[in-house]
Amino acid sequence: MSISFRKIRAKNRLINPFKDFSLDEIPLEIRFDPLTGQTGRVFDLFFKAERIDPSETVNRSEEMFCPFCPDAIEKSTPLFPPEIIPDGRIRVGEASLIPNLVPFDKYAGVAILSHRHFIPIEDLTPETMNDSFEAAQIFAERIAEIDSEIGFFSINWNYMPPAGSSIVHPHIQVNCGEFPTNEQRMQLESSREYFRKNGNTFWHDFIEAEKENDERYIGQIDSTFWMMSYVPQGFLPDIWCIFPDQCSIIDMGKNDINSFLTGLSKVFSYFNRQNILSFNMSVFSVKDEEHFRLNAKICPRLLPRPIGNSDQAYLQAVHNEPFCVRPPESLCKKVKEFFD
Ligand SMILES: [Zn+2]
Structure with a gap:
């Protein structure tokens, strides 16, 4: 087993006006992602999100088309040409899948x-989300069937405007392509390299390492394992879900979708309790790679201060480096309460 949780610790020294101008030290960590080696910065600024009532945004969206x-x-809304989706749109229950x-x-x-x-975050139950995720899976299956060049699939979600959504009406996005995004490529290449070096999949070793370490491990829901990301991708810590038995969205059965959505709704209950009312989510999938596993990241999004500033700034926009103002380990117990 060769999972490493590498970090570099430093301290910034300053004369602190909030501590009678005494000498103070503020810790900083630079962490290395155990899979990809990508770095991110972690601070502990004791930030707590204020609750922002979404009704003004919802009312404004209702005045717009x-x-x-x-x-x-x-x-x-558009239709797919018949050679892609014969009926033009995929319908499952109340959900409709249309071209983006x-x-x-x-x-x-x-x-x-x-x-x-508008569906408030506390109403995003597995039942509410199920039809759209089934439609997403049917779409991915159909694309894999009609175009053999497609090797990369993702299901993505921008929930509410702080996460970049321009339409309040809840919707998820499914992308299928020949070329990976940067994150998909790094996951795939690093997973392949780990398998070549160790003869095991990264994903199984990683789940075992996180369980043993017990600082970020949240729990298991049937076929899914949940933990806080070691290198957070957001202003506040994000959550990682791994399916140890599947590499593709196409392999997901109804039970797997239900396990995932059950965990997802627990994450949303935690977000709601923490006044986090917006998020980005992606499920990463390939078509068929022995060493790779289906996984998902759920990242809080918020406007941190009353001026309405974004929670992403120059580090993310031009340095491609995330920073997080709370260590994930400090919040893990609070998330776990929703999984127990
Ligand atoms: Zn609407």
Whole structure:
């Protein structure tokens, strides 16, 4: 087993006006991702998010045209050509999957969760999300069937405007392509390299290491394992879910979708308790690679101060380096309460 949780610790020294101008030391950690080796910075600034009432945003969105509301969807959203999706759209229960007008990949779909224009985070239950995730899986399966060049799949979610969503009506996005994104490529190459060197998959060794370490491990829900990311991707710590038995969205059965959505709804309950009312989520998938495993990251998004500043700044935008103001280990127990 060769999982390493590498970090460099430093301290910034300053004369602190909040401590009677005495000499103070502020710790800094630079952490290395156990899979990809990518770095990120971790501080402990005792930040606590203020609750921001979403009703003003929701009211404003209701005054604007919403193409995803039931009376607009037929007239105002595109259809897939019949050779891609014979019926033009995929429907599962109240969910509809339609083409994405933003061409994020060779095949890009948007699955609208339901008829409800706004679903508060506390109402994102497995039942509420299930139809859209089933539609996303049907879409990925269909694309794999009609285009053998496609090797990369992802299911993605920007929930509410702080996470970059321009439409309040909840929807997830499915991208299928021949070329990976940077994150997909780093995961795939690092996973392959680990397998070549160690003869085991990274993913199984990593789950065991996190369980043993017991600082970030949250729990297991049937076929899914949940933990706080060692190198957080967000302003506040993000959560990582690993499926130890599957490499692809296409392999997911109804039970796997349900396990994932059960865990996801627990994460959302934790976010809600912490006043985090917006998030990004991605499920990363390949088509068929022996060493790779399906995994998902769920990253809190927020406007940290009353001026409405973004939680991402120059480090993320131009240095490609995340920073997090709370160590994930300091919050793990609080997340676990929702999983026990
Ligand atoms: Zn709507």
